Amino acid sequence: MTDKPVEHSHDFDGIVELDNDLPRWWLGIFxxxxxxxxxxxxxxHFMYPEKLPEAALLASQEARAEELAKIEAxxxxxxxxxxxxxxxxxxxGWEEAAKADFTTFCVPCHxxxxxxxIGPNFTDDYYIHGGKLTDIRRIIVEGVPAKGMxxxxxxxxxxxxxxxxxxxxxxRGTTPATPKAAEGKLVDEAGNFTE
Ligand code: HEC
Numbered sequence: 001m002t003d004k005p006v007e008h009s010h011d012f013d014g015i016v017e018l019d020n021d022l023p024r025w026w027l028g029i030f031x032x033x034x035x036x037x038x039x040x041x042x043x044x045h046f047m048y049p050e051k052l053p054e055a056a057l058l059a060s061q062e063a064r065a066e067e068l069a070k071i072e073a074x075x076x077x078x079x080x081x082x083x084x085x086x087x088x089x090x091x092x093g094w095e096e097a098a099k100a101d102f103t104t105f106c107v108p109c110h111x112x113x114x115x116x117x118i119g120p121n122f123t124d125d126y127y128i129h130g131g132k133l134t135d136i137r138r139i140i141v142e143g144v145p146a147k148g149m150x151x152x153x154x155x156x157x158x159x160x161x162x163x164x165x166x167x168x169x170x171x172r173g174t175t176p177a178t179p180k181a182a183e184g185k186l187v188d189e190a191g192n193f194t195e
Pocket of ligand 1: 102105106108110118119120126127128129130136137139144147148150152164165168183
Protein backbone atom coordinates (compact mmCIF):
# COMPACT_ATOMS: atom_id res chain seq x y z
CA MET A 1 0.00 0.00 0.00
CA THR A 2 2.64 2.47 1.02
CA ASP A 3 5.21 1.95 -1.69
CA LYS A 4 3.33 3.25 -4.72
CA PRO A 5 4.54 6.46 -6.38
CA VAL A 6 7.24 8.41 -4.74
CA GLU A 7 7.28 12.15 -5.37
CA HIS A 8 10.68 13.67 -5.75
CA SER A 9 9.71 17.23 -6.27
CA HIS A 10 10.41 18.23 -2.70
CA ASP A 11 13.96 17.47 -2.11
CA PHE A 12 16.34 19.20 0.22
CA ASP A 13 19.81 18.19 1.19
CA GLY A 14 19.04 14.73 -0.01
CA ILE A 15 16.00 14.43 2.17
CA VAL A 16 13.10 13.54 -0.04
CA GLU A 17 9.44 14.01 0.68
CA LEU A 18 7.46 10.97 -0.09
CA ASP A 19 3.88 11.31 -1.17
CA ASN A 20 2.31 8.05 -0.18
CA ASP A 21 -1.41 7.47 -0.32
CA LEU A 22 -3.04 7.53 3.08
CA PRO A 23 -3.99 4.08 4.30
CA ARG A 24 -7.61 3.16 3.58
CA TRP A 25 -8.47 2.44 7.18
CA TRP A 26 -7.27 5.91 8.10
CA LEU A 27 -9.26 7.54 5.34
CA GLY A 28 -12.27 5.44 6.30
CA ILE A 29 -12.16 6.67 9.87
CA PHE A 30 -11.59 10.23 8.64
CA UNK A 31 -14.65 10.25 6.42
CA UNK A 32 -16.89 8.39 8.81
CA UNK A 33 -16.08 10.80 11.65
CA UNK A 34 -16.44 13.79 9.34
CA UNK A 35 -19.86 12.70 8.16
CA UNK A 36 -20.96 11.79 11.67
CA UNK A 37 -19.81 15.21 12.87
CA UNK A 38 -21.92 17.01 10.27
CA UNK A 39 -25.03 15.40 11.74
CA UNK A 40 -23.90 15.14 15.31
CA UNK A 41 -22.99 18.81 15.86
CA UNK A 42 -26.48 20.17 15.10
CA UNK A 43 -28.03 17.16 16.85
CA UNK A 44 -26.01 17.78 20.02
CA HIS A 45 -26.47 21.54 20.13
CA PHE A 46 -30.01 21.97 18.92
CA MET A 47 -32.08 18.80 19.20
CA TYR A 48 -32.17 18.50 22.99
CA PRO A 49 -31.20 21.89 24.45
CA GLU A 50 -32.26 20.68 27.89
CA LYS A 51 -29.53 18.03 27.81
CA LEU A 52 -26.72 20.51 27.28
CA PRO A 53 -24.38 20.62 30.29
CA GLU A 54 -25.45 24.07 31.43
CA ALA A 55 -29.16 23.26 31.22
CA ALA A 56 -28.62 19.87 32.86
CA LEU A 57 -26.73 21.51 35.72
CA LEU A 58 -29.48 24.08 36.18
CA ALA A 59 -32.13 21.36 36.17
CA SER A 60 -30.30 19.30 38.75
CA GLN A 61 -29.77 22.36 40.92
CA GLU A 62 -33.48 23.14 40.73
CA ALA A 63 -34.35 19.55 41.60
CA ARG A 64 -32.01 19.72 44.59
CA ALA A 65 -33.51 23.03 45.71
CA GLU A 66 -36.98 21.48 45.52
CA GLU A 67 -35.79 18.49 47.54
CA LEU A 68 -34.34 20.80 50.19
CA ALA A 69 -37.55 22.82 50.29
CA LYS A 70 -39.50 19.61 50.89
CA ILE A 71 -37.16 18.57 53.70
CA GLU A 72 -37.50 22.05 55.20
CA ALA A 73 -41.31 21.91 54.92
CA UNK A 74 -41.40 18.48 56.56
CA UNK A 75 -39.60 19.74 59.66
CA UNK A 76 -41.96 20.25 62.58
CA UNK A 77 -42.78 23.92 62.94
CA UNK A 78 -42.70 25.60 66.31
CA UNK A 79 -46.27 25.71 67.55
CA UNK A 80 -47.65 29.16 68.21
CA UNK A 81 -50.12 28.27 70.95
CA UNK A 82 -51.31 31.84 71.38
CA UNK A 83 -52.20 32.10 67.67
CA UNK A 84 -53.88 28.68 67.76
CA UNK A 85 -55.99 29.68 70.75
CA UNK A 86 -56.82 33.06 69.23
CA UNK A 87 -58.06 31.39 66.06
CA UNK A 88 -60.35 29.12 68.10
CA UNK A 89 -61.47 32.07 70.21
CA UNK A 90 -62.40 34.02 67.09
CA UNK A 91 -64.07 30.98 65.52
CA UNK A 92 -66.57 30.93 68.42
CA GLY A 93 -68.89 28.05 69.27
CA TRP A 94 -67.57 27.80 72.84
CA GLU A 95 -69.80 30.51 74.37
CA GLU A 96 -72.67 28.48 75.83
CA ALA A 97 -70.65 25.65 77.34
CA ALA A 98 -68.18 28.20 78.68
CA LYS A 99 -70.83 30.31 80.34
CA ALA A 100 -72.37 27.23 81.99
CA ASP A 101 -69.02 26.11 83.41
CA PHE A 102 -68.13 29.64 84.50
CA THR A 103 -71.43 29.88 86.36
CA THR A 104 -70.88 26.51 88.04
CA PHE A 105 -67.23 26.77 88.99
CA CYS A 106 -65.96 30.32 88.88
CA VAL A 107 -68.78 32.65 89.89
CA PRO A 108 -68.29 32.25 93.65
CA CYS A 109 -64.96 34.05 93.49
CA HIS A 110 -65.08 36.01 90.22
CA UNK A 111 -68.77 37.15 90.22
CA UNK A 112 -71.37 36.22 87.54
CA UNK A 113 -70.31 39.09 85.25
CA UNK A 114 -66.58 38.64 85.94
CA UNK A 115 -66.44 41.82 88.03
CA UNK A 116 -64.52 39.97 90.77
CA UNK A 117 -65.10 39.26 94.47
CA ILE A 118 -62.47 37.09 96.14
CA GLY A 119 -60.78 36.70 92.79
CA PRO A 120 -59.77 39.56 90.52
CA ASN A 121 -61.88 41.51 88.06
CA PHE A 122 -61.75 40.02 84.51
CA THR A 123 -63.33 43.01 82.76
CA ASP A 124 -60.52 45.54 83.08
CA ASP A 125 -57.18 45.71 81.30
CA TYR A 126 -55.21 44.68 84.40
CA TYR A 127 -53.96 41.16 84.98
CA ILE A 128 -51.92 39.66 87.79
CA HIS A 129 -50.49 36.83 85.67
CA GLY A 130 -50.80 38.16 82.12
CA GLY A 131 -53.72 38.67 79.76
CA LYS A 132 -52.71 36.46 76.85
CA LEU A 133 -54.91 33.43 76.21
CA THR A 134 -51.98 31.18 77.12
CA ASP A 135 -51.54 33.10 80.41
CA ILE A 136 -55.22 32.76 81.33
CA ARG A 137 -55.22 29.07 80.45
CA ARG A 138 -52.03 28.47 82.43
CA ILE A 139 -53.56 30.01 85.56
CA ILE A 140 -56.76 27.96 85.20
CA VAL A 141 -54.69 24.79 84.76
CA GLU A 142 -52.13 25.41 87.47
CA GLY A 143 -54.00 27.78 89.74
CA VAL A 144 -52.33 30.04 92.26
CA PRO A 145 -52.92 27.87 95.33
CA ALA A 146 -51.14 30.23 97.71
CA LYS A 147 -53.58 33.02 96.78
CA GLY A 148 -56.76 30.96 96.83
CA MET A 149 -57.08 30.26 93.09
CA UNK A 150 -57.56 26.52 92.65
CA UNK A 151 -55.81 24.41 90.01
CA UNK A 152 -58.54 23.07 87.74
CA UNK A 153 -56.56 20.54 85.77
CA UNK A 154 -57.95 17.57 87.68
CA UNK A 155 -61.60 18.55 87.91
CA UNK A 156 -62.05 20.07 84.42
CA UNK A 157 -61.35 18.59 80.98
CA UNK A 158 -58.87 20.39 78.71
CA UNK A 159 -61.76 21.43 76.46
CA UNK A 160 -63.62 22.99 79.40
CA UNK A 161 -60.48 24.84 80.45
CA UNK A 162 -60.04 26.13 76.91
CA UNK A 163 -63.68 27.29 76.79
CA UNK A 164 -63.28 29.09 80.12
CA UNK A 165 -60.10 30.74 78.85
CA UNK A 166 -62.09 32.17 75.95
CA UNK A 167 -64.94 33.19 78.21
CA UNK A 168 -62.64 35.12 80.54
CA UNK A 169 -61.00 36.80 77.54
CA UNK A 170 -64.46 37.80 76.25
CA UNK A 171 -65.30 39.49 79.55
CA ARG A 172 -62.49 41.99 79.05
CA GLY A 173 -63.93 45.38 78.15
CA THR A 174 -67.42 44.61 79.47
CA THR A 175 -69.04 46.58 82.30
CA PRO A 176 -69.77 44.57 85.46
CA ALA A 177 -72.35 45.61 88.08
CA THR A 178 -69.87 46.04 90.91
CA PRO A 179 -66.34 46.03 89.53
CA LYS A 180 -63.55 45.12 91.90
CA ALA A 181 -60.63 47.54 91.84
CA ALA A 182 -57.98 46.65 89.29
CA GLU A 183 -55.29 44.22 90.42
CA GLY A 184 -52.01 43.46 88.71
CA LYS A 185 -50.51 45.34 85.82
CA LEU A 186 -51.86 46.95 82.65
CA VAL A 187 -51.73 44.77 79.51
CA ASP A 188 -51.94 45.71 75.84
CA GLU A 189 -54.55 44.49 73.37
CA ALA A 190 -52.75 41.15 72.92
CA GLY A 191 -52.54 40.66 76.68
CA ASN A 192 -48.83 41.38 77.13
CA PHE A 193 -47.79 43.44 80.15
CA THR A 194 -47.05 46.97 79.04
CA GLU A 195 -44.27 47.52 81.58
C1 HEC B 1 -62.06 29.95 95.56
C2 HEC B 1 -62.08 31.15 94.79
C3 HEC B 1 -61.82 31.02 93.31
C4 HEC B 1 -62.50 30.24 92.41
C5 HEC B 1 -63.63 29.28 92.64
C6 HEC B 1 -61.90 30.56 91.14
N1 HEC B 1 -60.92 31.49 91.26
FE1 HEC B 1 -59.80 32.24 89.81
N2 HEC B 1 -58.78 33.36 91.12
C7 HEC B 1 -59.00 33.38 92.48
C8 HEC B 1 -58.05 34.27 93.12
C9 HEC B 1 -58.00 34.61 94.60
C10 HEC B 1 -57.22 34.75 92.09
C11 HEC B 1 -56.04 35.71 92.23
C12 HEC B 1 -54.77 34.92 92.29
C13 HEC B 1 -53.53 35.77 92.59
O1 HEC B 1 -53.66 36.76 93.30
O2 HEC B 1 -52.46 35.40 92.06
C14 HEC B 1 -57.71 34.17 90.87
C15 HEC B 1 -57.15 34.41 89.63
C16 HEC B 1 -57.61 33.88 88.47
C17 HEC B 1 -57.04 34.15 87.18
C18 HEC B 1 -55.84 35.05 86.91
C19 HEC B 1 -56.27 36.49 86.78
C20 HEC B 1 -55.13 37.45 86.62
O3 HEC B 1 -55.37 38.63 86.85
O4 HEC B 1 -54.03 37.05 86.23
C21 HEC B 1 -57.77 33.46 86.28
C22 HEC B 1 -57.55 33.44 84.78
C23 HEC B 1 -58.79 32.76 87.00
N3 HEC B 1 -58.67 33.03 88.31
C24 HEC B 1 -59.70 31.93 86.39
C25 HEC B 1 -60.66 31.20 87.11
C26 HEC B 1 -61.60 30.29 86.50
C27 HEC B 1 -61.73 30.02 85.01
C28 HEC B 1 -62.31 29.74 87.48
C29 HEC B 1 -63.41 28.71 87.37
C30 HEC B 1 -63.03 27.48 86.73
C31 HEC B 1 -61.83 30.31 88.73
N4 HEC B 1 -60.81 31.20 88.45
C32 HEC B 1 -62.32 29.99 89.95
C33 HEC B 1 -59.99 32.71 93.14
C34 HEC B 1 -60.85 31.79 92.57
